[in-house]
Amino acid sequence: MQKKAHDRIVDTGKEYHVDAYSEHKDIQTQFKVFFNLALFCGLRRGELVALEWSDFDFDQNTVSISKSTSIIDGQLFTKPPKTESSNRLISVPASIMAQVKLYREEQLEYRMNIGSAWEDGNHLFTQWNGRQMYPSTPYGMFKKIIRWHNESVTKEEYKLPEIPLHGLRHTSATLLISQNVDIRTVSGRLGHAQTSTTTDIYSHFLQKADEAASNTLENLFHIKVK
Template identity: 40%
Template sequence: MASIKKRGDKYYFSVSAGRDLTGKQIMKYKTYIPKGKTTAAIRREVEKAALDFEDEVKNGQYLDGEHMAFADLVTHWKDNYASTNLAQSTLDSYLAILKGRFYPAIGNMKIAKITALHLQNIIKGMLDQGLSPATVRREFSIVSGILAKAYKWGLVVENVARRCELPKSEKPEIRFWTADQARDFLKALNLSYRHKCKPQWRTLSKTGKDYPVPRYEREYYIPRVWREYFSLELHTGMRRGELCGLRWQDVDFENRTISVNQVLAKVDQGYIVKEPKTKSSKRTISVSKDVIDSLKSWKKEQMENSMQAGDLWSGKRGSLYDQNYVFTSPDYPGRPIYPDSVGDRFHRIIKDYNEQYGGHIPDINFHGTRHTSATLLISEGVDVVEVSHRLGHSRTSTTEDVYAHQLRKVDEHVAVVLDNILQTN
C-alpha cells in the first residue's frame, strides 16, 4: 500500500519497489496536487492517485525522473537523507543556496529533463555575478550531491552534474598576524577610546518634553567579556562557534585546560547548541597559568554582574552556575555572545586602534586569528601533530596543507641548524 504524506497543498506518495541485491528496500516517490474542492473529494482523488501510482510502480511503468521536479527531489532528499545526516545549520544554508541560486532555473524542471547544459548555464551565471570560483564550486557541489542521490535511488539514469566543467579555484591567501601585530592587538584591548555621538533628541521622563542633545564625544573601554574572548582565541586558535559555546564546566582551572564539547551555531530559527562536527573537533587544549588566572578573575566578575543584574540575568545560579556560558552578552545578561556579533566587534577594535593610536594592525578577518595562533606555534618549531590537535583538524595532512608555507620556512631553519651542528671547520 502506498504511503501518503501531506505538506501544505501537496501530497507525497511513496511505494516500495522491492529490494536491491544488498537487500535494501527500493523506494519510489511521487508528488501529487489534487484538483478537488471539498475535503471528501480531495480524499477520494488522493486515494485513487496513490493506488494508480502503486500499480504503475508494481508494473514497472513509472519513471520517477520524468514525473518529479527538482524542487520535489530536494524535499525527498531532505526528508530521507539530509535531515538525519547533516547538521541543522548546514542543511539550512544548503536549502537557502538551492532556493536562491538554483530554483529559479531548474526548480520546476523534471529531473530527467535537466541536462548538463542547463547546469552549465547556471555556473556561467554565477561567475557573471562575480562569485569566486571557490564559491561556485562549493555551491554547485550541493546540486551535484543531490543528483547523485537521485541516481543512487534509481530516479535518473545518470548524474548529469558530473558532465559539467567547473572553474578552477585557486587556494585563498591565508592572512594572519605576526607576533608583534598579535601583541599590539592584545594591548589594544585594554586601551580607552573616544566615540563621537551624533546629535539626537531626548525625552524628559517627568515632563514628556523633547530636548536636543548636541554632538559630543565619550570615552569608553572595551567590555571585559570581549577582552577575554579575543585573548583566549589567540591563545587557543579555537573556532568562533566553539568559543561562543564554551561553558565554565569546560574550563579546568586546576589542570589548566579548555575542553571543546559543544558549538553555538546559527540556523534559520536563530541559534542552536550542537556537538562539534568531527570527533577530532571535540578536544582538550592546554593553556598557560596567565590565561587561567585571567579567566578566574573574569568568572568572579561575571558572578558579581549576575547578582547585580537580578531578574535580568537569564543564566543559571548557585550550584548550577558552571553551566553558564563563559562569554555572556554585555547587553543581555546570561545569554551567550552570538557568533554573528564577533566579526563586527573585532573589526571595530582594529579600526579604532589604528585611527586613534596610529597603530598598524592589519584588518584581517576574525578567522585569521586562528591562523595566527597556528603559525606562531609552527614558527617556534612546535610539532605539527600538536598544532593539528589544538586546531581540531581531523587529519594532520589538513594542517600541513593549510600551513605548508610556514612549515617550509621552519624546515629551512632546521636545515641551517643541522648544517651548523655538522660543520667540521
C-alpha cells in the first residue's frame, strides 16, 4: 500500500517529515480462501464458517453444504440449515479449489509447528489454536481490506464501496444473472427454497438481463425501422 509523504508531530511537539513509502499488508491465506468461496460459490457467512475439510471432494471439485454456524448466547452453535434446499452440492472453480488445496497444506504445516497447542478439529477457518473461527472475524478483515485498498489509491473511481460481507454473495448472484445463467441454477447455488425467492431479491438485475436478451435478438435479426 502506497503511503503519501506527510508531516508528523511527536509527543514532545517536534514536527518531522515522512517521505512517501510503500507499506505491505499481509492477508492470511484462510481469509483469501474464505472470500473467494463466498464470491465464487455464493455461500452465506455461517455456511463458510461451518465448513470442514471433509465437505470437499477434491476429485470432483465440489463442496457439500450441510450446516451453518451462528452465535447463541456468546457461544458458537452449528446446526443443519433451516430448509432442505440449503443442503446442496456446489461445483467449485478449479482455480479456487487449487487455492483450497494449498491452504490445506499450509494449515497442516502450521498444526505441526504449534504441536499440542492445536486443539484437534477439522474446520477450514480457525482461530490460532485450531478452534472454529467466529462468524464476526472475517467481516472485520473484509472491512480492513477495503480500507487498505481505498487508502492506497488516489482517484475516487478506483475506490471500493463499503459493502457488507454478504455483498460477496449478492455479487456472485448478480454476475451469474448478468451472464444469462438460468435462474434455477442461480437459485440452487444460493440455496434458496424457491426460485421465486431469487427472482424477488434480484428482480432488478433480471430485468437488465431480459433487456440484454431483447437487444441480442434485435442484433441477431438486424431489424431496422424504416
